[in-house]
Amino acid sequence: MATARTLPVQNALQLQRARQRRRQTIVTAIALAIIIAAWLIGYANTGSSDAGPYVKNVLPGADRIETRRDLYVGYQGDTLVGYAQVGTASGYGGPVEVLVGIDPDGNITGAQIVGHKETPGFFRLIGRENFLAQFVGLSYKDPMQLGDDIDRVSGATFSAEGVARSIREAVRDLSTSELNASVPAEHRSIKFGIPEATLIALFVVSYFLHKTRRKNVKHYGRWAVMLTGIVVLGFLYNKPFTLSNVVSLLAGFWPDWQDNLYWFLLLGGIFSVTFIQGKNPYCSWFCPFGGVQEILGSFTGAKVYRPRSIYTKLQWAQRVLAFGAIVAGLALRMPGAASYEPFGTLFNLKGSWPQWVLLVLVMLASLVIYRPWCNYICPLGPVVDYVGEVRHWAKDAWKNGKARFSNKAS
Known part of the structure; x- marks a missing residue:
């Protein structure tokens, strides 16, 4: 039972949280408006190349x-x-x-x-x-x-x-x-192979491991899932989740689903599981690049680096960087320009010298700081967090709607 002394403290915390929620809602709405404006600018400047x-x-x-x-x-x-x-x-x-x-x-x-x-x-x-x-x-x-x-x-x-x-x-x-030729029907099969099967398995296994209360099963299962992601999605097939995927989705540049089923399974799985479960299964469980950082950190005992004085600023810098890349990609109608991740450089050992420099710096930092790229630079974390924010709005709207309905019924 709350005492007279603790009630003012609780009320102050509730007011502070309410203000933070309002600020976050306003910032999110402004960001959405800017993204829509960038999309319209890009669409207006779209035209076919002179062939x-x-x-x-x-x-x-x-x-x-x-x-x-x-x-x-x-x-x-x-x-x-x-x-x-x-x-x-x-x-x-x-x-x-x-x-x-x-x-x-x-x-x-x-x-x-x-x-x-x-x-x-x-x-x-x-x-x-x-x-x-x-x-x-x-x-x-x-x-x-x-x-x-x-x-x-x-x-x-x-x-x-x-x-x-x-x-x-x-x-x-x-x-x-032009030739009045009788063109044969295009027989196309759905391309489903090892990458697609592995991706589905990783989503399913990580979902159930996340729900288990057996710590050993969750710990060793997560490592098995992470290593599978590194080997199969990373080094064998080089198919990680990148910001280009997100910008392509927003810009409407959807590839043909029969030939690119992996693309749809990846984005659909990440967004749907995050929306339903409230957790991002990809980044924390089987992202190949995140897994490599975590393995390097496990050799040296790397710790999470969250200095109170600048941690919030680092988070906002990560969000602003991701947001700027998305806006630029949409305005230029060039999703590839939005991606600044060094994933491909690591997994296929090909890239420009800036990509190699960035990759080496991230790998060295991983020996000291737990997942430095994931926590402070990666643009995908803020993107998936936004999905979680939409989930929160939907839950609040559902609860408020049920409450109004119950009040009217009573």
């Missing part, structure tokens, strides 16, 4: 080009060389625009990327492996599927699939509209 200067590259031999809206027709003298058109599909960081040329028989004569929102690193991989050259000579009758008649690009699967789908759509559209 005209590249037409002769995909229609070799053409000395004259006629333009009919989005269609290019190439001639050598009076002889028809072929047709060219831009195909568009979503890759890892957003739309990929590929100019494709075909001859009068429906065979691909050339393909060139004329616009994209991907990071330069992904397209360096595609260029290094001469990915586009594989399509030359194929026709609208060929499947043009990764892993079938087109080789995959290790470390750039999403980007490669975006390019392949852009080419498929352009070739099929040209063959139908």
Whole structure:
């Protein structure tokens, strides 16, 4: 029972919490308004790339080009060389625009990327492996599927699939509209393999381990889950959760679900479990990058660093950094530009020198501080926290609605 002395203290704490909640609500509303404004700016500045200067590259031999809206027709003298058109599909960081040329028989004569929102690193991989050259000579009758008649690009699967789908759509559209060809139906299977199965298993296992009260089971189970995430999602397949995924989702650059089921399982799992359970299973249980930091810290006994004087400021700096990256990604319509995580550098050992410097600094800091990237820099923590905030609003609205209904009924 509260005494007369403790009641004023409790009332003061309740008032303080209420003020904090109001400030947090106001800040969240302002942030949402800015994000919407950035989305509108990016959408207003969206336009197709000018493919005209590249037409002769995909229609070799053409000395004259006629333009009919989005269609290019190439001639050598009076002889028809072929047709060219831009195909568009979503890759890892957003739309990929590929100019494709075909001859009068429906065979691909050339393909060139004329616009994209991907990071330069992904397209360096595609260029290094001469990915586009594989399509030359194929026709609208060929499947043009990764892993079938087109080789995959290790470390750039999403980007490669975006390019392949852009080419498929352009070739099929040209063959139908200009050649009056009977294009065979596109038989597409859902790509479900080891990464997708592992991801589902990790979500399920971490959910039940989180609920168990047996400390040893939870402790060793969490380490098993974390190591699986590092090996499978990190080093074997290099498929971590990045800020580019979030910005792509917000910008509406959703990849094709049959070819990118992993993408939907990852984002859907994180947001739905966080909303239902109130806990983020990915970051704390099986994020590959977080797991590597935790393993390094376990060798030296790294501790959580939360100095009272600056901890709140560090949290706000992390939120502002994540928020600025999201706003920039939406305003520029370039999700790849929003991602500043060094995940790929660690798991595929490829990256620019700033990424290598950042990675080395984080790894060294992990020997002293428990998960320094996760706690003070990673943009995904604030994003998932926002989902938790929406969950809190929904619960409050549900409780208030039930209370009003009960009062009216009584």
